[in-house]
Amino acid sequence: MKRRGAQILWEALTREGVDTVFGYPGGAILPAYDAMLDYDIHHVLVRHEQGAAHMADGYARASGKVGVAIATSGPGATNLVTGIATAMLDSSPIVCITGQVPEAMIGKDAFQEVDVTGITQPITKHNYLVTRAEDIDRTVREAFYIARSGRPGPVLIDITKNAQQAEIDYQPDEAPIRLPGYRTDLAAVAEEYEHAIELIDRAERPVILAGQGVIHSVAGAEVLEFVEKSEMPVAMTLLGLGGFPASHPLNLGMMGMHGESWVNQAIQEADLLLSFGMRFDDRVTGKLAAYAPRARKIHIDIDPAEISKNVAVDVGLVGDLKQVLRQLIAAMAGRKRPGWLDYIDGLKGHAAVRDIQRLPDTGHLWAAHVIHDLWRLTGRDTIVVTDVGQHQMWEAQYYKHDAPRTLITSGGLGTMGFALPAAIGARFARPEAEIWVIAGDGGFQMTAAELSTCAQEGIKLNIAIINNGYLGMVRQWQEFFYQRRYAATPILSPDYLKLAQAHGLDGMVVSSRAEVPRAVEMARSSAATMVVDFRVEQEDSVYPMVPAGAELHEMIRRPEESALPSPVRQSKDRPDTPVRAPTSAIAETGRDEL
Amino acid sequence: MQPEKQNREQQHRHNGNGQSGHNGKRNGARAALRRELHTFVAHVEDRPGVLNRVTSLFRRRAYNIDSLTVGRTEIAGISRMTIVMEADAATARLVEANLYKLVNVLRVEDVTHEPTLLRDLSLIKVKANAEIRPKVMQIAEVFRARVVDVTTESLVLEITGTEDKIQGLIDVLQPFGIVEMVRTGIIAMTRGADGIPIDPGFVHARVPTNGDS
Numbered sequence: 155m156k157r158r159g160a161q162i163l164w165e166a167l168t169r170e171g172v173d174t175v176f177g178y179p180g181g182a183i184l185p186a187y188d189a190m191l192d193y194d195i196h197h198v199l200v201r202h203e204q205g206a207a208h209m210a211d212g213y214a215r216a217s218g219k220v221g222v223a224i225a226t227s228g229p230g231a232t233n234l235v236t237g238i239a240t241a242m243l244d245s246s247p248i249v250c251i252t253g254q255v256p257e258a259m260i261g262k263d264a265f266q267e268v269d270v271t272g273i274t275q276p277i278t279k280h281n282y283l284v285t286r287a288e289d290i291d292r293t294v295r296e297a298f299y300i301a302r303s304g305r306p307g308p309v310l311i312d313i314t315k316n317a318q319q320a321e322i323d324y325q326p327d328e329a330p331i332r333l334p335g336y337r338t339d340l341a342a343v344a345e346e347y348e349h350a351i352e353l354i355d356r357a358e359r360p361v362i363l364a365g366q367g368v369i370h371s372v373a374g375a376e377v378l379e380f381v382e383k384s385e386m387p388v389a390m391t392l393l394g395l396g397g398f399p400a401s402h403p404l405n406l407g408m409m410g411m412h413g414e415s416w417v418n419q420a421i422q423e424a425d426l427l428l429s430f431g432m433r434f435d436d437r438v439t440g441k442l443a444a445y446a447p448r449a450r451k452i453h454i455d456i457d458p459a460e461i462s463k464n465v466a467v468d469v470g471l472v473g474d475l476k477q478v479l480r481q482l483i484a485a486m487a488g489r490k491r492p493g494w495l496d497y498i499d500g501l502k503g504h505a506a507v508r509d510i511q512r513l514p515d516t517g518h519l520w521a522a523h524v525i526h527d528l529w530r531l532t533g534r535d536t537i538v539v540t541d542v543g544q545h546q547m548w549e550a551q552y553y554k555h556d557a558p559r560t561l562i563t564s565g566g567l568g569t570m571g572f573a574l575p576a577a578i579g580a581r582f583a584r585p586e587a588e589i590w591v592i593a594g595d596g597g598f599q600m601t602a603a604e605l606s607t608c609a610q611e612g613i614k615l616n617i618a619i620i621n622n623g624y625l626g627m628v629r630q631w632q633e634f635f636y637q638r639r640y641a642a643t644p645i646l647s648p649d650y651l652k653l654a655q656a657h658g659l660d661g662m663v664v665s666s667r668a669e670v671p672r673a674v675e676m677a678r679s680s681a682a683t684m685v686v687d688f689r690v691e692q693e694d695s696v697y698p699m700v701p702a703g704a705e706l707h708e709m710i711r712r713p714e715e716s717a718l719p720s721p722v723r724q725s726k727d728r729p730d731t732p733v734r735a736p737t738s739a740i741a742e743t744g745r746d747e748l
Numbered sequence: 749m750q751p752e753k754q755n756r757e758q759q760h761r762h763n764g765n766g767q768s769g770h771n772g773k774r775n776g777a778r779a780a781l782r783r784e785l786h787t788f789v790a791h792v793e794d795r796p797g798v799l800n801r802v803t804s805l806f807r808r809r810a811y812n813i814d815s816l817t818v819g820r821t822e823i824a825g826i827s828r829m830t831i832v833m834e835a836d837a838a839t840a841r842l843v844e845a846n847l848y849k850l851v852n853v854l855r856v857e858d859v860t861h862e863p864t865l866l867r868d869l870s871l872i873k874v875k876a877n878a879e880i881r882p883k884v885m886q887i888a889e890v891f892r893a894r895v896v897d898v899t900t901e902s903l904v905l906e907i908t909g910t911e912d913k914i915q916g917l918i919d920v921l922q923p924f925g926i927v928e929m930v931r932t933g934i935i936a937m938t939r940g941a942d943g944i945p946i947d948p949g950f951v952h953a954r955v956p957t958n959g960d961s
Contacts, residue, residue, distance in 0.1 A: 275801060276808050280851045283796075300851065335793060335854040459845035461955035462838055470955035 157324035159287030159317045160189035163251070165326065166294035168193060172222050174582045176200055176209035180226025181266060183253030185318035198582065198611060201603035203230050205575035207237020207308075208601070210248040212579030214241075215562045216537060216587075218372075220301050221248045221579060227255055228266030231312070232273065236569060238308045239277040243566025244393060245366065247306035249297050250274075256316040257285040270312050279307030280336075287320040291327045299331050304338040305457040306370060340458055342471045347481055350452050350469045354384065355487045357426035357450075359494045362388045363409065363438075366565075367431010367455065368397030369558045371475035377430060378402075380479050383488040387498055389417045391432045393565045396555035406498065410438035411700045412547040416501035418706045424449040431455060431475045434464040435566065440706035454478050505698075505711075517666050521620045521690040522548050527670045528590065528618065529553040532678075536560060536588045537580055541573035541597035543627040545620035547696045549592050571600030574617070578604060581613045588616070588678065595621040595647045602653070608683045609657045616677040617685045619650055622692045630695045634710070647687075654685035665689040785814065786840040786860045787936050790829040791821065791946045793852040801850050802829065811835070811843055815868075815933035826854065826946065830936045838956035845955060855946050863939040869908045869932045871896070872918065875925035876903045884924060891917045902927060 157165070163186055167175075174196045179187045190197060200206040203225040210221030225234050231252040241248045255264040271283045280300050282293050290313065297309040354360070368377055374397060381388055381404050388398050389409040398405055407414040409421060418440075421427065427449045432438070434453075439445045442464065451467035453460070454475055461470030471478050525548050538553055539562040540546040546563055555561050562580055564572040573593040580589055598619050608615060620626075629643040654661030660680045664673045664687065677684040697712035792798050799818055806813050815832040835843065840858055847856045872893075876884045881903060888895060888905050891913065897904035907917055911934065918926070938944065 271797070272800075275797075275804055333851060336851045337848065340848070457845075457849070458955050459842060459849055461845070462957060463842060466838065466956070466958050468958045470957055472955060 155324055156321055157287075158185070158189065158319060158321045159290050159313070160185040160319070161192070162287060162290045162322075162324055163294065163313065163318070164189055164193040164195060166291045167222065168195070169326065170294065170298045171219065174198065174213070175222040175224050176206040176213075176579065177224030177251075178203050178206060178226065178230060180228075180230045180253065182227035182255055182315050183224065183230070183251075183313075183318075184226075185315060186224070186251070186253065186313070189318075196582075197224075198578070198607065200575070201606055202601070203233035204237050204571070205578075205601055205604045205607065207234045207248065207250060208240065208569075208572050208575035209579030209582075210250070211237060211241045211244075211246045211572075212539060212562055212576030213583040214247050214306075214579075215244075215576070216559055216580035217583035218370075218559070219247075219583065220298050221246075221583075222251065223248060224251045226253045226266065227270070227312075228268045230266075231268055231270040234310075235273065235277065236567075236571075237575075238274055238310065240564050240567045240569040240572060241308040242277045242279070244564065245306050245370065246308065247301040248308045249294075249301050250308060250310045252310065252312045253318070254283065254312045254314040257314045258316070260285075260314070270310065274310050277308070278310050279305075281310040282312065284311060284313045284317050287317050287322045287324075290317065291324070295327060295331055296333060300333070300336060304336075305455075338456075341473050342478075346469055346471055347485065350471060350482060351485045353426055353450050353452060353469065354428070354482065355489070357386075358491070359420075359424050359497075360384070360386045360426040360428065360491070361406075361420050361424040361449075362386050363391065363421075363427055363429045363432050364388050364394045364398050365391040365430060365432025366393035366397070367475045368394055371431060371456070372558075373430070373476040373479055374398065374558055376476050376479035376483065380483050383483060384486060385489065385491045385495065386428070387420065387495060389413070389421060391435070391438055391565075392550055392563065394432060395550060396558045396560045399556040400554035401556050404495075408550050410435075410706075411440070411702070412551065412696050412698065413438070413700075414502075414551075415505050415698050415707075415709050415711070416498060416503075418700065418709065419501050420498045421446050421449075422705075422707045427451045429453045429455070429467075430479075433460045436464070436702075439465060440700045440704055440708070444705040446706075517668070519665055519667055519670075519688060519690045520694060521545060521622070521688070522552050522694075523667050524618065524620065524664075524670055524688050524690065525549050525592065526552040527667070528592075528674055531671060531674045532588060532590065534560075536590060537562065537577075537584060538590045538592060539563070539573050539577035539580055540591075541593035542568045542570045543594045543597060543625070544622075544630065544694075544696050545592050545594045545626070547627075548620075551696075570594075570597035573597060574601050574604045574615075575607075577615050577617075578607055578611070578613065581615060589614075591615055591617040593617070593619055594626055595619055595623065596625040596645050599645070599647065605653070605657045605659060605683070605685075609659060613683065614681065615683045616674075617683065618677075619647075619685065619687050620690055621647055621650070621687050622690050622694070623647070624692060626694075627696070629693070630699075633693070633695065634699075634701070650685050650687040654683075658682070660684040661687065663687045663689065783834055783836045784860070786833055786835050786843075786858060787864065787866065787934065788829075788831045788833075788840075788844065788847070789857045789859055789936055789938075789944060790831060790847055790853055791855045791944070792818075792827050792829060792850075793854065794820070794825050794827045795852055798827070798850075798852045799829075801852065802831075802847070805846055805850065806833075806843075809843075809846060811839070817933040817935050819935075823946070830934055832934050841954055841956040855944060857938075857944050859936055859938055865937050865939060866910055866934050867908055867936075868911050868914055868934050869906070870914050870918075870929060872905045872907070872921060872929045873897075873927040874903050874905065874921050875901065875927055877901055880924055884921070887917070887920055893917060 206223040210223040213221035255267045301309045406417045452469045453467040454471045577591045625643045651661035698709040821828045893905040893907035
């Protein structure tokens, strides 16, 4: 049959199960958009292509399916870059399709020409430049296969305008995908398993480090079985949250820079660390040279290049976590470790409840209280999509995720502006789910234009803006490490109530804890997207904190109550409260920062 | 890639004095491991941009390439690269693992500790008038270099061999005045009857662990 390249593109996408794409049209992608009208595809028009990539990413993270973003050449393509890098760092499967100038004009600096395959090479798992209609079908199949298999990641397909326009004789490609250099079957050998089993059975003070690999591999059941058979406590990475239930008694909580103190302490004192699909990011290890000095280390990862990249390990088991755990569970002896668990319980002491309980309910609003209340008031399957900064860490600390894919957040790249578009993507992946956006006033303003997308699509989100009038996390670092010189961190917000209304959406302002439950209830019962502006304490900080480059157990704790700043709202311009004496841990931090 | 490195003495290269230091930023325990020149043979699909993907990987991960060559193989559509870099054993394995992540890379073999033929080819243009010419030609003969061009004022020598041998010739020609010089970089092939399998059935994921030395 005769088909134009643009038609082949949609047929190939449809065969991959795509029914929703996020994009923005333009000259070089026009043939594809024209053909789209004849296919059963829902296109979400974004307000900026960065939003399209984040939406595809949010769609992928909420569903495990491949998300699709589409943009034109030149600026359309470059606007995708932040979203692609975000997906790359967090191993999220997305396929981005960009238009390119006609093949004959490539290299001529044509209007809206940019070398997008060159630009995105280091931030994609793989990318393609397609100049012939004949190659579109095969390329789409390969791209989806690469994006979702092995360690997932973004793939970009740049298609020249002439390839979209050319009409060819076309039969759908049914042949098996042949990518001889792309191997997802790299595996560990038997001796490595034997070595691992030996370490596991012998360990007295083990800690499991559970990352996003648990979620990608759908290995929740295997992790549970492993944990209960071995009675090993589990520490979570940010992206792992939800992969193992927070309510499980052996779940210690989050590790790392803003992890719980007892979790970091347990890691530092462990004699065995088992990494389940996590990559020893600097935010979870602290100073590498002093990381878990007495622990043997077993690293399970599907990506061989992660083994011993940051932390030299004793055993690297390459493979799909689910399969690897099945082998380990079958071979290991299983045992109880009451002494170690009691010891960790003792480490918690009053720290487990100290931070949030020490925040006085003075009628003023603390961010941690907002998030804690939100958790109490919403259900187990609620999806929370966060932005980046203080609110993100408070969410990770105070919202207890029990189910996988209920937390969607930009971890590796730390992309401000991620939350709203990612939540829109999640909405299309999970039409029935309750979705909350939690964003700071800084990050929200980066992509707030996507409110208009919410309105145009008529979709329902609940948006909690944790509004403290500062770029809070940067302000916190300035407070701790830059003598409280608040360079460029005070930020003015629009009136979010009016902003919501201007988009035909609902809005609300909340400034005391007593109002939180009612606001949450109103947002949930509103049919339209609701923006809730939580006016929280301005100069609160995220505790505990391991300063960048410090050893993992050297945590800055929340000051005692007497040392808390008086809960009086300050003006949005430069605060004039006196400088508090830094805690000793801060004063000692003369380290290089990251 | 790094001309100044090409001219370093062989002694230096093999001892590895740690001066390029990018490993020092990595795990302290591993930085102490011995660094040496590693030679990788990589078979890659012959497609546009593949060389760029490989070199970009080295740049992106802050690995320094000492030498990189690429050319056709006995199989149509498959190119062969020889990559030489200074690294400790753990870093070498990470390089290998990262190369495997490139979709167009078919097979990577670290031949550093295999019996391997290493060859470099060089053309060297030397100042040589009628009086000097016999001396240069005599030296060429000792090194089994060939004279491939002669003018009244110059000679061009072609030499094939190990880096050491070529460096040796360069050192003795230096006093006459080297007008220009070009080197191909190292190509490598293991000795013996077997070739490197390009598309093996099973690949054991070789990863660096504390057991390596």
